Amino acid sequence: MSDGAEPTSYPVTPRNRVKRSHERGQYDRATVYAVLDAGMLCHVAYVIDGQPYCTPTIHWREGDRLYWHGSSASRMLRHEKKGAPVCVTVSHLDGLVLARSGFNHSANYRSAMCFGTAAIVDDPEEKMRALAAVTDRFWPDRAATLRPIDEQEVKATTVIGMTIEEASVKIRAKGVGDDDLDDATFPVWAGVIPVSTVIGPLQPSPILAPGITVPDNLRHYAKGRTLDEALLETQAIYEAGPPLSGN
């Protein structure tokens, strides 16, 4: 799970270079990982016969490998046994920025775009590890407490993996852009409306087995916390933990 041998930053090429507002661009792995790991939902862009598709799905990460379930695999990989070029993007909207001019209205956000070749994970060891990881990465040690996965389910589940070849992050995290312009004195309200993804009250299944209470490994998802916090904490626990079987 270590990428200690990797350079600290991704190479910058015409594919991942941030063009518009390029001063917001970053390419180091730590920043890319922080944006990826703070989200659960990614969008995967792929191409079939010249037509682009953009499919949302749940992602998880192990070092420089991104994984997701194969909801799009049937379409995306039907003709591409060796893998297909994709762009996987994770974005967080952090605030609406209201300026004194329409021109300077903006948004605070963090987004990571990752480029690579997506392929079905068919190595049995990597697949089993990825299937445990998708649970344990979000809820530490939960996989071992579940009804074990059976062979039929392993077969019925497609896991897609991609090594991140290039990536870039864009972040805007500041106040109103016209605070230091002539417009600052224009008589209209300006400021930021912050938004965040917040966890609500747990909704237990109505038919839990007797005596079952909320396990300790769900403490990260307490009501009122942000999903960002919970996901970054659980990823850190996952990375610090003992290597999973086969790792």
Place this chain on the structure above:
Amino acid sequence: MSDGAEPTSYPVTPRNRVKRSHERGQYDRATVYAVLDAGMLCHVAYVIDGQPYCTPTIHWREGDRLYWHGSSASRMLRHEKKGAPVCVTVSHLDGLVLARSGFNHSANYRSAMCFGTAAIVDDPEEKMRALAAVTDRFWPDRAATLRPIDEQEVKATTVIGMTIEEASVKIRAKGVGDDDLDDATFPVWAGVIPVSTVIGPLQPSPILAPGITVPDNLRHYAKGRTLDEALLETQAIYEAGPPLSGN
């Protein structure tokens, strides 16, 4: 702003037909609009020389026309004066679904995928209307209160528009999938962790002009409300309002 002459549902073709979990698929305009309008952030997939890109941006809608700023225009439309095929997706993560088996873990979500041909809006009338709409659609009647846009800014802003040709929505909004299976008695906690995007306390610019208070048109964005609610309300107000100039 009316699409009264349009059929109620989008055509279902190989491009937009929901394949995996097809029982979650819907194609009627009202459902598509409700998912699009409840979000501010979309992801645009496009292709350059066979390479897919997935760019996050702010979108807004007028009938069957989707608009966004041209952050990706320079790349996306450089070689495609007549427009480029794109897929615009808006997704909401509504909950994490924890089952008794890894296999039945899931997520509650709403997502809309829209297909069409994106092109730069260069009709001056449509462009000015879109530039007013991006403000007024989110903050009713705010555009008229701002320092007016100048010619230079209009030139410097690229607006991209797309008529939705086909679209589909996928929604999962329910409890744990194994509640009615043998697994229901397995002794592990199961349930839903709901999440939502919530508005925080307004952060006024530190240098507001004297006497400036929070305007009434920001009441939708009161602390603790969900962004969904605010965006659906403001879209409804925008649609009910008097037609903008040139509309």
